[in-house]
Amino acid sequence: MSFNNGIFRAALVASAALIATHASANPVEQTKGTFQDKFRQLEGEEWPTPTDYRNASGAPGYRYWQQKVDYDVKARLDEPKRMVSGTQMVRYKNNSPDSLPYLWLLLDQNDYKHNSIAEMTNTVSGDKISLDEVRRAKRMQEWEGGFTISAVRDAAGNPLKFTVVDSLLRIDLPQDVAGNGGETAFSIDWSFPMVENKVVGGRSGYECFTQPGEDGNCIFEGAQWFPRLAVYSDYEGWHNKAFIGSGEFTLEFGDYKVALTVPSDHVVAATGVLQNPDAALSAAQRQRLEQAKSATAPVYVVTPEEAVAAERGKASGEKTWVFAATNVRDFGWASSRKFAWDAMGVKQDYAEQPLVMAMSFFPKEARPLWDAYSTKSIAHTIDVYGRFAFPYPYPIAQSVNGPVGGMEYPMISFNGPRPVKDKKTGNLTYTERAKYGLIGVVIHEVGHNWFPMIVNSDERQWTWMDEGLNTFLQFQAERLWDKDYPARRGEPKDIAEYMLSQNQMPLMTQSESVLQFGANGYGKPATALTILRETILGRELFDRAFREYAVRWRFKHPTPYDFFRTMEESSGVDLDWFWRGWFYSTDHVDISLDKVVKATLEPADATMAAALRKKERDAEPKSLTAMRNTEKTVVERDPATRDFYDRIDPLDATAADKRKAADALKDLTAEEKAARLVTDNFYRFTFSNKGGLVMPVILKMDYADGSTETARIPAEVWRYNPRKITWQKVTAKTLVRAEVDPLWETADADRSNNIYAGQIEPVTLGIDKGEDAKNRMKDSDMKVLPGSLQTYDAPASK
Structure with a gap:
């Protein structure tokens, strides 16, 4: 490696000056040891040491087993x-x-x-x-x-x-x-x-x-x-x-063969592929199932009329349905004579599983809601989750209506929403809430096939690893179903109330000990990932890293540390501060914009500098005492008391001031002179972190000319002082308003301190000339010969 020594040394000096400036923001904390390093690395502290089984990059190690x-x-x-x-x-x-x-x-x-x-x-x-x-x-x-x-x-x-x-x-x-x-x-x-x-x-x-x-x-x-x-x-x-x-x-994971013996008039849905359709289904039902594979809309395999006919009497015999499933971690089933059954094929650009049969089973009490939305919601889930993670690897995906409100198993899910029945007319209608409730729960429960049925995390310890990741993808799928979809979880603004609550717990809390299970296990981690995608990493980096994690750990057992490490290693961004704040603490986001100062450089011309000083002085309010003293003063009554100082303004530039300013400008290099003559405004924004959770500062600035600009300041701005910082923006424009987090994207819990539209304090910046090191060689009478360390006595000055 090669470098320019002069540039390198200058950079060291500048870096030291910057560090000193930031560290001095709270010197007591620094020296007393109470400083909180929100950017301290988690490696070696909270995270286990990498092994041959799971390595430091977050991937399975070369000796991984299960x-x-x-x-x-x-x-x-x-x-x-x-x-x-x-x-x-x-x-x-x-x-x-x-x-x-x-x-x-x-x-x-x-x-x-x-x-x-x-x-x-x-x-x-x-x-x-x-x-x-x-x-x-x-x-x-x-x-x-x-x-x-x-x-x-x-x-x-x-x-x-x-x-x-x-x-x-x-x-x-x-x-x-x-x-x-x-x-x-x-x-x-x-x-x-x-x-x-x-x-x-x-x-x-x-x-x-x-x-x-x-x-x-x-x-x-x-x-x-x-x-x-x-x-x-x-x-x-x-x-x-x-x-x-x-x-x-x-x-x-393993392979399953399951034979379920049920009343002969029952219809059975289960994990896996039906092995004996000739014994379980009628010829007409088998033909409809085949037709559904190429259909563009759901096709009834068991019609509502057949289900209603089965309800009228109970068969005395039994029938055995046989299912087989490969490489699954569990098996679920449902059985009833009440079931209608619809199905449609979902095509994938995936050679190992090019066609997935999306199927729904539901009683007449679930119509007309279920036949309109259940199977189509399955198809949508397969599409969206396939893009974010990996294509669906199983041949079947099912949604069953019954008593369970929402639960997932490989290839099958139980979902509860139904229409309501009018007690007088018997008519079935459904509310908007039931409609979106069904679509959302089907997306969520079918989505669990990816997390944790395939990316097989430990749900008993870390709820967020399956519920949180899945809720995040559910939020993406809901927004891709309808841009105005009333999503319950995922929007940053919706988690702020929970993050202020007394019952908040760190996401890394063991599952059985979690209070407010929905907010903690589902809402907060989904929101954290939304912020990580939209605000911190950006979609390109996040999507690549998230997909990397999903593909690495499909059909394996990941831990949180594998997720954390993979997201960092794949995105190229150090996120320890983010995991610490969102997953290990109960801090919340509350960034306050406390003060805005408009600073300008003191003019290089002494007369102009004096005029600016007078303007600032004249802008100050007059003394109340002086305003109320209306009688003439001694100086006003007696001319003999007036001298030189009464005839000049003490802020006027003297001749010496003018010579000194001209000489200072003359001694500057061309680059320094250009900097000295800058007339831009130096806006200085002071922020305080009232919630404790460090986050990027997103600052929208409105200018007098009608233009606007948003600065996205990385979270590392808090690294020297996690409580209070001042950030500078240089512009020729005139600022009229500033707002933190204008799009409500960081889950800021108190928006009352996010807007600054008050008086912007003007300040003049003096030029810091630094401290010149004492040059004893220059001040000495001894002179150094060029190209040598030899000296000679300088001739005496005359």
Whole structure:
């Protein structure tokens, strides 16, 4: 590397002067050690050390591994008893370097046992109770959910020892599963009663239409319905924290074959591709399904008329639907004789999956809302998420209407909005809120296929990694559905109230401990990413980095640190300050524009400088005492008291002042002289950070000539003093108004201090000549010979 020594030294001097100027903004904090370094790096402090499994760039390391779990499940729905029973064969492949003496499985239905952590730790507040709460409390007195595990056997049919720990099951193995590819297989026989979702709540269950005038049939939605392997990872080992209601389901990828036996007049939707359509569907339904593949609008596979006909009676026989799914982390299903079913093919520019079947299942109570919007919303989601992340890799994407308001599983989602029924006429109509609610929830739940069903983050620890990222993409998809879409989350202005609340918690809080779950898990991270995309990185850098993260970690287990590191490494922008403020703190954004000063250089001409000083003096208000003293003074009455000083203005330029100014100008280089004669305005804006969260300062400046300009000042402007700074803008124009964050893009919580339209204080800037170092060689009588360090005595001056 080569450089010019003179330029390099000058740069060092200038840099030192700049640092000294900024540091002195709050010298007490600097010297007392109370200074907050909002730009301190997170590496080595909050973030784990990179390993061979996940490297410093945020990518999977060269030794990255994860387990593989395959399931072969046979299950039966007992409709009258509302029971599900089944047996499953599980094959577990241990790709870790560790040998495993036991396996942990998730029994999430145990959440409904009377003595579960979830039920025993429910708390109440206030002196009122809703009727829904009363109904749930009474139901939980008389009904108990949870798994009954009747047998656990090895592949040869020998019983295995197992222990149930709340919502977890440990299987003790007769011999360890060897690391680096060792395998084991076992079977489990189990059953559980389904929960009445509308009474008890949860992510699955049944809903029956038994009110007067209704048909008496039920919709069943199966989720967390079979024992599933917990994750064993490089960063935590076994993920065996009990499920207690909020932290969702971290799971391993594998291949599934599931046979669901249900009443023969039921229609079943499930994860995966139907393997026996000849047995499950009529010839007409198979033909319609084939037609739907090339249709440009949804085609009914099971028509509303067929569904209504099925509702009129209950079949006595049963039918088995067989589904297969490859490389998925979970399996969900829904079953009812009430279902109409529509479908359409969605084309992708993706060789591995060029056609995706978007399909919706819904009862007559969901029409006309669902047949208008559900399947089209699926298609829109596949398009938008495919552009932001990666193309949809599965052959099926489904939306099912039932008791669950919104929940996601690979290839299938449960969504709740319906029209309202007029009690007098029976007519079904829907509100605008229901319309956008359905579109939004379908986008959100289908979107979860990307996060966390494919980019398989740990939901039980970090809610924002799936809910927040997904809500951010939902916001993008909603805005691309309709420019006036009434999005609930994503706009910066909408999160300000939460960020001022007493219940705010850092986004990095463990899922089960989060208060205001929607605002924290969904709204705040989605807003943070919107700001990161639109304001901090810009769309090009953000979109590339976000896609890099998604592609890197598809079908893998990322942590927050992999996301943070990938976004920085791919965008080329250090974002530690952003993660610290938005993800690790409860600070909020509140940047106040406190003061604006209009400064000009003192004129180089002494007479002009004097005239400016007089103008500034004359602009000052007169002394109140002097204004009220109306009698003549001694000087006015007695001419003999007047001398030279009474005849001149003390601000006048003297002859010496004029000579000195002329000499100073004469001694300047051409470049220095040009700078000295600048007549532009130096506007100095003083900002204070009242919310604590450092952010870029977006400053809109309106000028007297009608023009406007917006400066986008990077967040690093706060690096020397995170509380108060002064920033300068040089322009020949006259400023009349200034505003911080004019487009409301930073989630500033208090806009009352964002606008400065008051008096702009004029100030004259003196020229800082610096301190000349003492030149002893120049002042000495000894003279240096050119090209030498030899000296000679200078002749005495005459």
